[in-house]
Amino acid sequence: EVHLVESGGGLVQPGGSLRLSCAASGFTFSSYDMHWVRQSTGKGLEWVSGIGTAGDPYYPGSVKGRFTISRENARNSFYLQMNSLRAGDTAVYYCARETGGAFDMWGQGTMVTVSS
């Protein structure tokens, strides 16, 4: 069974850093692009970053320069390093698998709270 499990969320002060992890199982991880999507409380979904099978990253302008996505195929895992965090980054962060331009599997989410 395909499974994605996020970890690493928590409370961090403005300007601080946090590293999220997503552990994958049940499929050939190295063959898929993977993504992070976030959702602030009561708000819509926002694509945060993606990483190709070759490790090529891509980001929206809202996080470029602050967030770094990476993957470790040997561990069936990928990560999101978040620096210079702001209150606006407070959200549930989901990891997701992409198949042909669609996010076909999602984790359960991990909460990130940026507050002093």
Next chain:
Amino acid sequence: QSALTQPASVSGSPGQSITISCTGTSSDVGGYNYVSWYQQHPGKAPTLIIYDVSKRPSGVSNRLSGSKSGNTASLTISGLQAEDETDYYCTSFTTSNTYVFGTGTKVTVL
């Protein structure tokens, strides 16, 4: 990249059909067939219900269908049921090699 525009809410009576629109630009919805739709129940992760504009993943009800015309994609739910009452989001690949989500639509079954 601005979010794709969806109506904030759509409602219908049981058995009726409703359509949710998702309007973007030629740089996203209009330029690619990588448009997908997601259903999200409160407190849960989204689930994929339509991909490549109009294809349904295995196990998704055939009451759900997708289409696209120009810069606007649409999700139609036929034979509306109480279980359809929740939130729906569209997303599209873009020319910037990024993805953009829609603003989200809350479906209410009257």
